[in-house]
Amino acid sequence: MARLKSCPPLAIQSGHDGWLFDESGRRYFDSVSSWWVNILGHTNQRITEAIVKQANELSHVMLGGCTHEPAVKLAERLSLRTGKHLGHVFFASDGSSAVEIALKQCFHAKSIQGQTARSRFACLRNSYHGETIGALSVTDVPLFQDSYRALLNDTFIVASPDNRANNEKEALKALSDLLEEKGHELCALIIEPRVQCGGGMSMHSVDYLRQVRRLTRHYGVYLIADEIAVGCGRTGTFFAWEQVSKIDWPDAVLLSKGITGGNLPLSVVLSSDEIFESFLSNDFTRGFLHSHSYTGNPIACAAANVVLDYFDEGLEKTIHQQTNYLSHAFSRFEGDSRISALRQCGMILAFEVNNAGENFAERFHLQGRAHEILIRPIGNTVYLMPPYVLTQEVADFLADAIAQCLDAVLS
Ligand SMILES: Cc1ncc(COP(=O)(O)O)c(C=O)c1O
Known part of the structure; x- marks a missing residue:
């Protein structure tokens, strides 16, 4: 609770597909499926x-x-x-x-x-x-x-x-x-x-x-x-x-x-x-x-x-395709000296940030907000567990946003 001043909670008003919207209408891609639960995105009509x-x-x-x-x-x-x-x-x-x-x-x-x-x-x-x-x-x-x-x-x-x-x-x-x-x-x-x-x-x-x-x-x-x-x-x-x-x-x-x-x-x-x-x-x-x-x-x-x-109805095939979108988008991080152990298993992708510094997880999370993603590293491990709603475009957006967060947090 003591951290609420430096990291106030986001007041989320609605969610649709992979996106969450706050009270002022700003959007955030839920890159961790809200603690890994919203696997089909938010407000799925059939459900x-x-x-x-x-x-x-x-x-x-x-x-x-x-x-x-x-x-x-x-x-x-x-x-x-x-x-x-x-x-x-x-x-x-x-x-x-x-x-x-x-x-x-x-x-x-x-x-x-x-x-x-x-x-x-x-x-x-x-x-x-x-x-x-x-x-x-x-x-x-x-x-x-x-x-x-x-x-x-x-x-x-x-x-x-x-x-x-x-x-x-x-x-x-x-x-x-x-x-x-x-x-x-x-x-x-x-x-x-x-x-x-x-x-x-x-x-x-x-x-x-x-x-x-x-x-x-x-x-x-x-x-x-x-x-x-x-x-x-x-x-x-x-x-x-x-x-x-x-x-x-x-x-x-x-x-x-x-x-x-x-x-x-x-x-x-x-x-x-x-x-x-x-x-x-x-x-x-x-x-x-x-x-x-x-x-x-x-x-x-x-x-x-x-x-x-x-x-x-064949969701595994879709997951397989989206797994490839994710690999493709994040291949740009291979060899990036600021990170190590880029790895993936299905729709889980993770890497460690080298020399991450104090309070890295919180600082990265806040940068995520500024770049329209909801993301919560575990220590210096940055990970994505997105809902199964990815297109190549969205996967590229996530990789761009994370690259910008890294630039900002490590600069
Ligand atoms: C592997 C695993 N087991 C158990 C739990 C506990 O589940 P819950 O938070 O619903 O109690 C979690 C939650 O993150 C989990 O990841």
Whole structure:
């Protein structure tokens, strides 16, 4: 709050397509899809119509003892997209809740199976999985954790693979060593497949993930793929995991953010038959207990069903094309000595700014405003996660704007 004087919030009045408009009519391209949620841009008409239609029919009913078509349809469509390997869906309303639910499910399933010593989790160095107590416990960002350290669970932090460091072999060795030594205490490893977003957009290969799947299976540790940021087409395929295997899935996959196109809060935990069946019992204490008021809200599910319609209609092809627009526009930065590690995975593009100086992120953000883009670097990492509405012209506009911001901030 103390920074509000130097960096006052923008009063946004409306949004359309990739653009946001403030009260004075100035425009800003939302280059980060408003924290990675508005994947189809703002005020998408098809989603708005579906929301209105659903609100006029059934705005909410509890999923305890009731069910409804939008939730069933969404669950079945998501399950189909995993080839029914993850055929069970638990609904919540935000990413952190999905992480909590997945952690609880993995722990509870293992303990029902008699593996009561498996009460700990592992995550990657620099990972970000949310900020509720459980989610923050499997996050490794000191800025968010330090003040709450006393409240957090003791998580194993394992070396993070990072293309910039060319260290996948070492990261796998560290994971393998941890599993060998402490695997019997672990119920699950949580990772973001392909890109650790909140941890500074570090990227890794599909091969690394294949090895992670092999190792976690070998040591009987559940694997949770947090696709809250990287899912819904962000890395090029609906699920990032599809690039790893269409048969050998993690034990749980989480989606949120883009699932409603940024229109309503919703998250889902997809899980395996093994996890689901652990809870099949008439004994209540063996049931999976997570009571959540807004679970499966029909309006949010209706919005998500429209997002899935877009994917059924071939959105991945459009994403592929727009990924190329982005690469083309930003190729001008290759060899620019002011930056390093220009990298891209689907519709995520990032680079580090060398000698960025104090308060770089805030200064760059403010320059962004002056050049008609909404952008929020993480430390000295400048990244774009734009909505899937790019043309070559818009991608060029973004590259121009960022070049001008760099000139201004580094001059
Ligand atoms: C990978 C990942 N997991 C979990 C979360 C938490 O989601 P939410 O902010 O909806 O609680 C985020 C949010 O940025 C995220 O990027």
